Amino acid sequence: MAPAALLARTQAPASCARTTRAMPANSYAEVDGSAGGAEAGGVACVAEAARISHATARPMRLAPTLGDAHLARYAVTALIDEAQLTPKPALVDRRGSGAHRDLDLDTMLRSANALEPTFATLARAARRRGEPSALLRTELAQIGRAGELAMLRATGGSNAHRGAIWIVGLLVAGASLPAGAARLNGSRICAVAAQIACFPDRFAAPSDSHGERARRRYQVGGARREAQDGFPHVIDVGLPALLTARERGIDENAARVDTLLSIMARLDDTCLLHRAGLPGLHAGQRGAQRVLDAGGSSTPAGRAALTRLEHELLSLNASPGGAADLLAATLFLDMLAHHDANGSPDSWNI
Numbered sequence: 001m002a003p004a005a006l007l008a009r010t011q012a013p014a015s016c017a018r019t020t021r022a023m024p025a026n027s028y029a030e031v032d033g034s035a036g037g038a039e040a041g042g043v044a045c046v047a048e049a050a051r052i053s054h055a056t057a058r059p060m061r062l063a064p065t066l067g068d069a070h071l072a073r074y075a076v077t078a079l080i081d082e083a084q085l086t087p088k089p090a091l092v093d094r095r096g097s098g099a100h101r102d103l104d105l106d107t108m109l110r111s112a113n114a115l116e117p118t119f120a121t122l123a124r125a126a127r128r129r130g131e132p133s134a135l136l137r138t139e140l141a142q143i144g145r146a147g148e149l150a151m152l153r154a155t156g157g158s159n160a161h162r163g164a165i166w167i168v169g170l171l172v173a174g175a176s177l178p179a180g181a182a183r184l185n186g187s188r189i190c191a192v193a194a195q196i197a198c199f200p201d202r203f204a205a206p207s208d209s210h211g212e213r214a215r216r217r218y219q220v221g222g223a224r225r226e227a228q229d230g231f232p233h234v235i236d237v238g239l240p241a242l243l244t245a246r247e248r249g250i251d252e253n254a255a256r257v258d259t260l261l262s263i264m265a266r267l268d269d270t271c272l273l274h275r276a277g278l279p280g281l282h283a284g285q286r287g288a289q290r291v292l293d294a295g296g297s298s299t300p301a302g303r304a305a306l307t308r309l310e311h312e313l314l315s316l317n318a319s320p321g322g323a324a325d326l327l328a329a330t331l332f333l334d335m336l337a338h339h340d341a342n343g344s345p346d347s348w349n350i
Contacts, residue, residue, distance in 0.1 A: 066175070066336070066339065068120045068123035068124045068127065068176065069120055070339075071119065071120070071123045071172050071175055071176060072116050072117070072118075072119035072120035072122075072123060072172070073116065074332060074335045074336060074339075075115070075116075075119040075168050075169075075171075075172050075332055076112050076113060076115060076116045076119065077335060078168060078328045078329070078331040078332035078335060079108075079111075079112035079115070079161060079164055079168070079328050080109060080112050080113075081256075081328075081331050082324055082327050082328040082331060083105060083108035083109060083112065084105065084109075085253065085256050085257065085260070085327075086253075087257065087297075087306065087310070088257065088260060088324070089264075089284075089287070089288075089306060089309045089310040089313055089320065090310055090313035090314050090318060090319045090320065091319055091320065091321070091324055092104060092105055092107075092108050093105065098310075098314070098319055099275070099313060099314055099317050099318060099319040100319060102157075102158040103155075103158055103160055107155050107156075107158060107160060108160050108161075110154040110155060111151045111154050111155050111158075111160035111161050112160075112161065113154075114150045114151055114153070114154035115147055115150065115151060115161060115164075115165065117150070118143060118144070118146065118147030118150060118165065118169070119147075119168070119169060119172050121143050121147075122140055122143050122144070122147075122169045122172050122173050122176075123172050123173065123175070123176040124176075125139050125140060125143060125173070126140070126172075126173035126174075126176040126177050126196075127176045127177070129177075130177065130178060131177060131178070132177065132192060132195035132196045132198075132199065133199065134199045134200070134202075136173075136196060136199075137196055137197075137199035137200070137201055138199075138201050138202065138203060140169065140170075140173055140196065141201040141203070141204060142203075143169075144165050144166065144169055147165050147169070148162060148165060151165070161325075163223055163271075163321060163322060163325040164325045164328050164329075166223055166224075166227070167223060167226070167227065167231075167325045167326065167328070167329050168325070168328055168329050168332055170193040170196060170197055170227050171189055171190070171193050171231070171329055171332055171333065172332075173192075173193060173196055174188075174189040174190065174191075174192040174193030174196065175189045175336065177192050186234075186235060186239060186333045186336075186337070187230075187235055189333065189336075190230045190231040190234065190235055190333075191230055193227060193230075193231065194227060194228055194229065194230040194231070197224065197227035197228045198228050210274040211223075211270045211271070211274060213274070214270045214273040214274040215270055215273075217273075218268070218270075218273050218277075218278065218281075220268035220270060220273065221268065222268075222270045222322075223270075223322065223325070226326070231326075231329065233263050233266060233267050233323075233326045234326055234329045234330050234333065237262050237263050237266055237267075238259050238262065238263050238326060238327060238329070238330030239330055239333065239334065241258060241259045241262035241263075242255055242256065242259040242330060242334060245258050245259065245296070250296065250298050251298065254296065254297045254298035256327070256331070257296075257297040257306075258291075258292065258296045258297055258298075259327060259330060260320075260323055260324065260327045261288040261289075261291050261292055261296075261297070261306075262288070262292065263323040263326050263327060263330075264284050264285060264288035264320050264323040265285050265286075265288040265289040265292065266285070267285075267320075267322060267323050267326065268281065269281060269284060269320050269321070269322035269323055270322055271318075271319055271320060271321035271322045272284045272313075272318050272319070272320055272322070275316070275317055275318045275319060276313075276316040276317060276318035279316060280313070280316045280318035283309075283312045283313060283316060283318065284309075284313060284318065284320050284323075287305070287308065287309030287312060287313070288309065290305045290308075290309070291305040291306045291309060
């Protein structure tokens with residue numbers, strides 16, 4: 001498959017998030033803190049999300065519909081690939097824990113593997129419901145909250161993948177619905193997932209999480225807005241960066257690191273904001289862009305800039321966890337795109 005054929009762009013439903021309450025933090029329990037929004041608002045939001053353009057000049061074509069178990073396995077593989085990717089600035093990787101005191105690579109891997117039943121159940125629920133709806137949104141939220149408990153049991157109480165349960169879980173659901181599966185491509189999956197995200201979960205408890213406080217204080221969108229807008233940092237940033245790096249002949253590991261940096265440079269990451277405020281966010285965004293401007297992580301100048309970025313983030317105790325979740329989402333869609341006729345994804349030499 002030609003790399004260009006994987007690219008897809010979506011038009012973000014800008015008014016979608018405006019018809020619901022502002023977005024809380026990165027978890028099913030946390031992002032659902034806005035659940036008190038009126039049902040009419042959710043319907044209007046979905047109407048806007050439905051207008052996301054599915055027709056693209058170069059659609060990201062995927063294999064025929066995959067079963068629930070396959071989607072779940074690919075979701076877990078995306079989380080594992082993100083965790084093992086090295087070096088990542090101030091994030092858990094093969095070298096150590098980054099800015100995290102309660103996480104290491106083994107913990108991240110236990111968390112990812114513990115979530116496979118959750119992703120399979122999300123896929124099954126979406127396939128059974130058949131279309132985006134308030135009922136599906138609520139059911140997915142309940143499954144996601146159960147997945148959080150499984151994650152916490154696997155990690156001994158540490159938050160390894162709350163954001164990824166929301167972000168990647170929605171994409172799993174989007175790929176399972178007929179609207180996403182009929183013409184499987186990245187933009188269509190993201191558009192369908194956006195429709196789901198626009199419905200409120202009326203049964204979620206209000207949240208005052210770290211991410212929600214950061215979102216309110218700094219007036220940024222966070223994970224709910226990312227989903228409701230059709231995952232622009234995946235479709236418009238992550239996938240193009242990954243494919244461009246491959247077209248340039250950059251090795252797969254460095255291509256993925258540069259993809260993370262591209263997302264970091266553009267994302268208002270609530271994880272950075274929570275840990276270190278605007279200085280942390282600006283350090284992450286500007287430092288990531290400096291690495292890219294120096295030629296990326298595969299060049300000597302880029303590696304030196306990446307080392308400086310990591311030192312600065314560690315000095316601030318800041319970690320770009322939101323960007324890491326969106327990298328996992330990018331890898332998930334990329335993996336589906338490379339699913340071969342025998343039902344297995346291409347293996348990249350990293």
